[in-house]
Amino acid sequence: MHEEVDSDMTSRLALGTAQLGLRYGVANTVGQVPRHAAYSILERAAQAGIDTLDTAIAYGDSEACLGEYGVADWHVITKLPALPNTLANVETWVESQVVCSLERLRIPRLGALLLHRPMDLLGERGPQLLQALHSLRQGGLFEAIGVSIYAPDELDRLWKVFRPDLVQVPLNVLDRRLIHTGWLDRLHKVGVRVHIRSVFLQGLLLMSAQSRPDYFQPWRELLDAWSAWCCEHRCSALRSALGFALAQKGVERVIVGVDSISQLEDILEASAQPPLPLPDLYSDNLKLLEPSRWMLK
Secondary structure (H helix, E strand, O other), X not given: OOOOOOHHHHOOEEEEOHHHOOOOOOOOOOOOOOHHHHHHHHHHHHHHOOOEEEOOOOOOXXXXXXXXXXXOOOEEEEEEOOOOOOOOOHHHHHHHXXXXXXXXXXXXXXXXXEEOOHHHHHXXXXXXXXXXXXXXXXXXXXXXXXXXXXXXXXXXXXXXXOOOOEEEEEOOOOOOHHHHOOHHHHHHHOOXXXXXXXXXXXXXXXOOOOOOOHHHHHHHHHHHHHHHHHHHOOOOHHHHHHHHHHOOOOOOEEEEEXXXXXXXXXXXXXXXXXXXXXXXXXXXXXXXXXXXXXOOO
């Protein structure tokens, strides 16, 4: 029997599905989640009141896995890959990508389509891409158009040509750029939906000092201070990190990815706990904050 959880906070969670289609995360020790385990995770998430799934065409066979399970009752968000260098017709390509996604997902319409490389909008084919997105939304293939960004400064450039319906962006205890730049408040005020990811920094915030890869040695003092704070307050790193994310006003969904049903149960339990005051710990070092820059063996 599952314990009751705070439905208000749980409903603000979205399930990230990269792990269902490929090996993902610095703390991942099991590889891609097997199909039977993926179905159990989806079933439990739905039971707990989570209604949003985040996936991408680039996430291996994640979309196919979701389609096989059946996700017609979910709000499904997927992401369009970067425009190929040689492309005869942008609108035809975009439509083909979206239609194939819908076929894999076995649903008639997406909750939102995000650009995995939104800087394509600033290139010479940007106007064609934007026109294609608006045309396909008008045709009913998706409800909202958005962007998946790695840093708030991308919004400084994108805002001049496009105001998205939805922005997906990293935000966690150590990475507070979205807050410090003022973009979280600005997006909220103009009605742009915000979904945050990397709330556990790909699992780094949950790792013990002994299990951290050597790459993170330059930030040992900062990471040890985070672990010490959690220990001092007798609170798990998971609860503290998730509580920070859920406490942010203006955030519609907090995206969490899991490798197992037990991880999901831990997240559901943590989401039901009252918020905690958090330490004034953060970093501006991109070599720590952006996993794409990590040089892991």
